[in-house]
Amino acid sequence: MILESHGDACRLGYLRLIACLLEDGSQRSFDFLASVLYDMLRNLEFYEPLTQKPTGLITRYVNARNYVTLAAEMGFIDRASQTIGEFGKIYLCLDSADKFRGFVEGRSIPSLNDIITLNDAEKFFFLWVLLNRDYPMIQHVLRWIIEKRSFTRQEAMNQIMEEFYPISLRKVLSTLNGRRREQIMREIEEAEGFRKRRLQMGDKISWIKSSQYAKYRHIAPPRLEWLVDCGILKRIGRGKYEIRENYLKSRTEILKLISLKPAKLDNHFFNEFVKLFSKSFSTANRYEILKTMIEVYERLRTLFGDEVNLSTLEYLTILVLMERGKFADLKMIHGSFNSLALKFPDKIYVIPGRKKNMNIAYINVEEIEV
DNA sequence: GATGTCGGCCGGGTATCCAG
DNA sequence: CTGGATACCCGGCCGACATC
Secondary structure (H helix, E strand, O other), X not given: XXXXXXXXXXXXXXXXXXHHHOOOOOOOOHHHHXXXXXXXXXXXXXXXXXXXXXXXXXXXXXXXXXXXXXXXXXXXXXXXXXXXXXXXXXXXXXXXXXXXXXXXOOOOOOOHHHHHOOOHHHHHHHHXXXXXXXXXXXXXXXXXXXXXXXXXXXXXXXXXXXXHHHHHHHHHHOOOOHHHHHHHHHHHHHHOOHHHHXXXXXXXXXXXXXXXXXXXXXXXXXXXXXXXXXXXXXXXXXXXXXXXXXXXXXXXXXXXXXXXXXXXHHHHHHHHHHHOOHHHOEEXXXXXXXXXXXXXXXXXXXXXXXXXXXXXXXXXXXXXXXXXXXXXXXXXXXXXXXHHHHHOOOOEEEEEOOOOOOEEEEEOHHHOOX
């Protein structure tokens, strides 16, 4: 679960830049990343102003820093080593990373709009990351959204902070130890009294000025905004949200998806779930699948070395195909991989990985002719 | 001192309500 | 019904404080 969040950090798109900044594998302090990020962005608006400004734009060094923290929480940065994290690496294998890589390397200047909007594949990618990294908070929020369909920011804040926040904290408590655990235990105790204390507050003015409300603002609204970026919610007017039509239609499948723990959800996400949206893409043929898969393999190999997880390769192939307007489901991709492995048994093979249920894919790219 | 976390302040946009 | 006043609160900004 994402424990550190800040009201400033509402736009997921910025995380892509942070991944690019860490691509070479070197260690970078949070502070350094924040200042580079801030410097890169400071004059952007000048070139191509936005027609309407969303919340969460980076305008100061301090909020750039809040995004760096979010990147760590989202697994884009590995906190311990201050180098690129797993999800950051995976992101870098998408086609879209090229645009931001160009920006980071000073070859091109994107518009501010490019920086904050996500393409369809990226929307799925970030939703997948959220389901993994913000478990179980985001699952609670999603379930509630599906029931409510439309709601105000205000009621969502109360619901999230007074119901889901303490429940979720309790759930992650067992994964923590030492001082962190103590801290969270105190936090849970406090959170369980949130509603009571809010209702005790006489007038709304002092409520909004209260420290409790400030805390609400830092924890609840960013999650709603992340879901806006992922294309699940849309904002209607000030402080109001509504679920997008296509997500409402797939209600049962989504309820199934959010009932799964992170360890179980990946397969369901890239199998049953993304399939619901396949209509907006044309079907990929075997040649396209294999060509894309090998490209993705090469990218993964650069970042992960010899240990390319077969599942990651397959998931990413789905996403990159989407970026190219194509769709293939997991079965098709798996089948394509296997048929190629049969044809070139010495150049493509799978070996068991170190973790349970993990397989390492190996492809001798130079000698494969698709 | 550096780094990370918390939370208060307040400008200004927006919804709402009321008078005409 | 409509235009204007006003209460409300969103969201940006930044400083204080804690911890390493």
